[in-house]
Amino acid sequence: MTKYVLKRIGYLILVFFIVSFLMYLLYNLIPEDPARNELEPLKKSLKPEVYERMYQDLREQMGLNDSIIIRYGRWIGLAPEKESGRLNGLLEGNLGKSSYFKKTVVEVVKGPIGNTVFINIFATILALGITIPLGIYCAVHKNGKFDNAVQVLTIIGYSIPIYIIALVFIWVFAVILRWFPIGGMGTPGAEYTGMRAFWDKLYYISLPLIVMTFGSLGGMTRYVRSSMIDALSMDHIKTARAKGVKEKVVIYSHAWRNALLPVITLIIGWFLSIFSGSVIIENTFSLNGMGKLYISALNNHDYVLTLGIQMFYTVVSLVGALIIDLSYGLVDPRVRIDK
Amino acid sequence: MAKEKKQSIFGRLFGNRNKNVDIMVEEQIQSPGRMMLNNFLHNPLGMTGLIVFLCILLFVVVGPYILPIDLGDTDNTQQNVPPIQSMLSVPKALDGNIAAISPGPTFGAGCDKDGNVYMWGYTKITDTIDLKEIPEKVRQAHIVDIAAGYDHMVALDDANKLYIWGNKRLGQDRIPSQVTNSKAKIIQLEAGYQFSGVVLDNGEAYFWGNGNMCDVDVKPEYQGHIKKIAISTYNFCLLLDNGSVVYGGIQKDNAFTRIPAALSSGVVDIAATGETMAGVTEDGKIYVWGNGIHGEEKVPESESRPVELYGGRYHYTALMDNGDVFSWGDDSHQQATVPDSVNGAAIDTVYAGFYQNYAVDVNGKVHTWGLKGHAMGTDNMGRDIMTRIVNGGKVTMTVGAVSVIIALIIGVVMGGIAGYFGGKADMLIMRISEIVGGLPFLPFALLLSAIIGTRISVELRMYLIMVVLGVLSWTGICRLIRAQILAEREKEFVLAAQAMGVREGSIIFKHILPNVLSILLVEATLSFATCMLTESSLSYLGFGISPPTPTWGNMLTGANNSIVIQQYWWRWVFPAAIFGICTICINLIGDAIRDAVDPKSLGR
Numbered sequence: 001m002t003k004y005v006l007k008r009i010g011y012l013i014l015v016f017f018i019v020s021f022l023m024y025l026l027y028n029l030i031p032e033d034p035a036r037n038e039l040e041p042l043k044k045s046l047k048p049e050v051y052e053r054m055y056q057d058l059r060e061q062m063g064l065n066d067s068i069i070i071r072y073g074r075w076i077g078l079a080p081e082k083e084s085g086r087l088n089g090l091l092e093g094n095l096g097k098s099s100y101f102k103k104t105v106v107e108v109v110k111g112p113i114g115n116t117v118f119i120n121i122f123a124t125i126l127a128l129g130i131t132i133p134l135g136i137y138c139a140v141h142k143n144g145k146f147d148n149a150v151q152v153l154t155i156i157g158y159s160i161p162i163y164i165i166a167l168v169f170i171w172v173f174a175v176i177l178r179w180f181p182i183g184g185m186g187t188p189g190a191e192y193t194g195m196r197a198f199w200d201k202l203y204y205i206s207l208p209l210i211v212m213t214f215g216s217l218g219g220m221t222r223y224v225r226s227s228m229i230d231a232l233s234m235d236h237i238k239t240a241r242a243k244g245v246k247e248k249v250v251i252y253s254h255a256w257r258n259a260l261l262p263v264i265t266l267i268i269g270w271f272l273s274i275f276s277g278s279v280i281i282e283n284t285f286s287l288n289g290m291g292k293l294y295i296s297a298l299n300n301h302d303y304v305l306t307l308g309i310q311m312f313y314t315v316v317s318l319v320g321a322l323i324i325d326l327s328y329g330l331v332d333p334r335v336r337i338d339k
Numbered sequence: 340m341a342k343e344k345k346q347s348i349f350g351r352l353f354g355n356r357n358k359n360v361d362i363m364v365e366e367q368i369q370s371p372g373r374m375m376l377n378n379f380l381h382n383p384l385g386m387t388g389l390i391v392f393l394c395i396l397l398f399v400v401v402g403p404y405i406l407p408i409d410l411g412d413t414d415n416t417q418q419n420v421p422p423i424q425s426m427l428s429v430p431k432a433l434d435g436n437i438a439a440i441s442p443g444p445t446f447g448a449g450c451d452k453d454g455n456v457y458m459w460g461y462t463k464i465t466d467t468i469d470l471k472e473i474p475e476k477v478r479q480a481h482i483v484d485i486a487a488g489y490d491h492m493v494a495l496d497d498a499n500k501l502y503i504w505g506n507k508r509l510g511q512d513r514i515p516s517q518v519t520n521s522k523a524k525i526i527q528l529e530a531g532y533q534f535s536g537v538v539l540d541n542g543e544a545y546f547w548g549n550g551n552m553c554d555v556d557v558k559p560e561y562q563g564h565i566k567k568i569a570i571s572t573y574n575f576c577l578l579l580d581n582g583s584v585v586y587g588g589i590q591k592d593n594a595f596t597r598i599p600a601a602l603s604s605g606v607v608d609i610a611a612t613g614e615t616m617a618g619v620t621e622d623g624k625i626y627v628w629g630n631g632i633h634g635e636e637k638v639p640e641s642e643s644r645p646v647e648l649y650g651g652r653y654h655y656t657a658l659m660d661n662g663d664v665f666s667w668g669d670d671s672h673q674q675a676t677v678p679d680s681v682n683g684a685a686i687d688t689v690y691a692g693f694y695q696n697y698a699v700d701v702n703g704k705v706h707t708w709g710l711k712g713h714a715m716g717t718d719n720m721g722r723d724i725m726t727r728i729v730n731g732g733k734v735t736m737t738v739g740a741v742s743v744i745i746a747l748i749i750g751v752v753m754g755g756i757a758g759y760f761g762g763k764a765d766m767l768i769m770r771i772s773e774i775v776g777g778l779p780f781l782p783f784a785l786l787l788s789a790i791i792g793t794r795i796s797v798e799l800r801m802y803l804i805m806v807v808l809g810v811l812s813w814t815g816i817c818r819l820i821r822a823q824i825l826a827e828r829e830k831e832f833v834l835a836a837q838a839m840g841v842r843e844g845s846i847i848f849k850h851i852l853p854n855v856l857s858i859l860l861v862e863a864t865l866s867f868a869t870c871m872l873t874e875s876s877l878s879y880l881g882f883g884i885s886p887p888t889p890t891w892g893n894m895l896t897g898a899n900n901s902i903v904i905q906q907y908w909w910r911w912v913f914p915a916a917i918f919g920i921c922t923i924c925i926n927l928i929g930d931a932i933r934d935a936v937d938p939k940s941l942g943r
Contacts, residue, residue, distance in 0.1 A: 159923040164915040284899045298789040313779035
């Protein structure tokens with residue numbers, strides 16, 4: 001087991017470096033010259049020759065003339081910095097400086113990352129809490145009236161893009177019924193503290209949460225249902241029933257444990273998609289999260305920040321994949337992943 | 340065999356299929372393809388999805404030919420108009436009793452011979468201003484003439500008094516004292532974009548309104564000689580009593596000051612569209628000048644002599660000496676297509692404006708042609724939503740289809756190689772697919788579009804989106820094909836083919852691939868919906884296909900505020916509804932194909 005985990009982690013690190021290098025290459029396609037940006041205000045006051053010399057010096061100083069591998073090494077924190085000679089890159093926690101906010105990326109990201117995690121934790125709990133019981137119920141009462149209704153609803157749920165669901169929900173709950181605010185992260189101007197602030201925040205994110213939950217209901221419920229039906233049609237279920245095991249035990253102990261494995265595979269994809277899916281939700285509801293920050297960074301051509309957030313998404317998806325792989329073994333002892 | 344009752348189409352689609360089957364029929368051997376087709380045809384949800392999807396497909400394939408889109412087309416007079424069809428619905432009470440009609444951008448106004456005012460069409464200008472709310476004073480007065488501007492109304496009563504309602508913020512109600520104090524009777528009343536003008540019977544004309552936009556001052560030397568005025572969007576020209584046409588404003592040089600020399604004498608009538616002006620001379624020649632870009636200058640040949648001219652927004656209508664009518668210029672809303680019924684009737688007078696025409700015959704009957712309304716309303720730039728939905732659907736579906744094809748090609752080739760050869764190739768391809776599949780999809784697509792997309796033309800950007808979507812979404816297909824081929828390659832027919840010396844590429848793609856085709860079809864259908872969804876999400880966020888090219892995604896950009904959601908509901912409900920129905924149908928079809936291919940999966 002330990003060997004397998006180590007192998008997986010080693011592989012993850014390799015993929016991380018490949019992806020981050022690709023990403024860095026991509027960003028280097030942008031025709032942007034930090035040295036020229038720095039000198040632009042001085043251009044008028046300097047003679048052309050002096051300007052040119054200063055520009056070349058600055059390029060040398062910033063290390064822009066070095067090869068892409070060395071620059072990548074500096075950025076990721078594996079090669080020493082030009083001036084200080086110290087390692088100071090992504091791995092040391094330095095993601096660079098945002099050109100738009102004039103702050104380091106870590107400082108810029110601090111607030112939004114908390115919001116995104118806050119929202120996604122609630123969305124996860126809600127979605128799993130609803131879809132798993134619903135999927136099991138539908139599988140057990142297969143082809144019943146309720147099941148058929150849920151089937152039709154879930155097709156709608158996973159076919160319609162989340163922003164259309166969001167528009168409809170805003171229309172119904174925020175515009176017509178006026179139960180929830182249309183967007184934002186808190187009552188403007190209110191200086192709440194403690195629990196009051198928490199409840200206020202929760203009130204503001206409740207509509208986005210409902211939308212995210214509704215959007216994930218479709219795929220998840222169908223998946224839980226179908227894997228549960230597969231599990232229920234196995235022979236050992238018949239045996240268990242024949243033995244006279246209680247139906248509850250049959251469903252929750254005999255069948256559900258078998259149905260869990262494919263469900264976990266889904267949760268990984270879904271877990272990743274809520275992080276990237278919240279790009280749309282956060283922009284629609286103007287929530288101050290990573291997704292909104294990402295879009296505004298792209299719009300502001302703040303590429304250092306974009307790169308940082310992109311790395312965040314990459315790490316989330318890689319770690320998510322690892323966790324799911326490892327949890328296979330925990331859930332299902334038959335899966336001998338160390339083989 | 341027993342007499343089998345023939346089922347109706349409805350019965351086949353939605354009916355109960357658990358009827359008793361003759362043993363001979365039941366035991367009949369079917370080929371797998373036929374069985375799949377039968378299964379599919381008997382799946383009510385799948386068939387419904389297929390039929391609805393085919394209808395939508397027909398709608399977006401044929402639609403663009405019927406409703407061609409002009410990408411540069413915007414019109415600030417048609418902004419945010421709801422789906423109505425009543426812009427030409429003259430009230431019954433006016434029939435046979437018309438004193439005057441004046442068409443506005445999205446509405447019409449008229450008064451009857453008893454002095455009552457009527458409004459029809461969409462008259463809401465802002466939240467608080469509705470032109471239909473005619474002031475009490477106007478209701479009580481005996482109105483004899485009426486003029487509709489862009490967002491204000493002017494009415495004249497029999498006591499020579501002017502009434503103005505609607506938007507007054509830009510000085511639309513600042514009637515000059517020369518008009519209010521004058522004893523002279525008002526003989527002509529006109530209203531333009533944000534200004535109005537009158538002609539008095541002593542030959543003077545006055546204009547008032549938004550002086551910053553419109554040339555509202557009349558050169559003093561013309562006062563006392565003015566017979567008629569014609570108003571374009573921001574300018575006006577004058578017909579003087581010596582039969583010449585002059586530019587009346589004080590602006591020195593613009594497109595309207597270059598009046599053709601032939602119009603310096605013998606002019607009988609003048610008219611103006613939004614961007615051009617026209618005059619007709621005694622011998623029936625029509626001269627048009629200004630910025631004609633909608634074909635206003637292409638006056639058609641005619642045998643009879645035009646005597647009166649009327650201008651719409653981009654078209655002219657002329658009344659001939661024999662009572663015939665003809666129109667020319669912009670015909671995007673059929674406003675320059677005179678119906679045949681008009682040319683039989685003896686037309687007395689015509690009222691034209693914006694996109695509407697009202698011809699009144701000698702019996703007082705009104706004939707109308709032009710813009711009735713927008714079937715699905717218009718957006719904030721005055722573009723017709725229906726046209727954009729039809730053309731946007733074409734773009735969305737094309738992008739979806741092309742990216743699925745790209746994904747299919749990459750996925751099948753990679754999956755085929757990985758599955759058949761195994762070993763190192765398999766290892767390498769699967770690692771690549773894991774990396775690509777592990778990338779957070781939407782952020783990465785956004786990034787690619789933002790970095791590369793800003794430096795290329797709109798058209799190239801569309802191809803870029805297709806490639807990005809295709810290149811990022813092949814991994815699922817690849818894994819599926821690999822797993823299928825791993826299972827198939829152990830079978831005897833592959834061994835037989837190998838023994839016969841068939842080339843390996845040929846074995847993969849000719850012998851094995853057909854066996855996995857049905858599963859591929861399911862995957863392709865479902866990916867098609869996913870690609871359309873992704874494209875629309877990108878466009879919704881502003882990183883996909885950029886306006887003015889419409890897609891179902893970018894039509895919804897900016898719809899997430901309460902004003903649009905509530906007041907301009909037609910701007911998001913129609914695109915959202917058709918897109919939602921389309922993706923639901925595609926998913927239903929995909930599910931139905933899967934059930935048909937793999938009967939074991941039925942009920943899953």
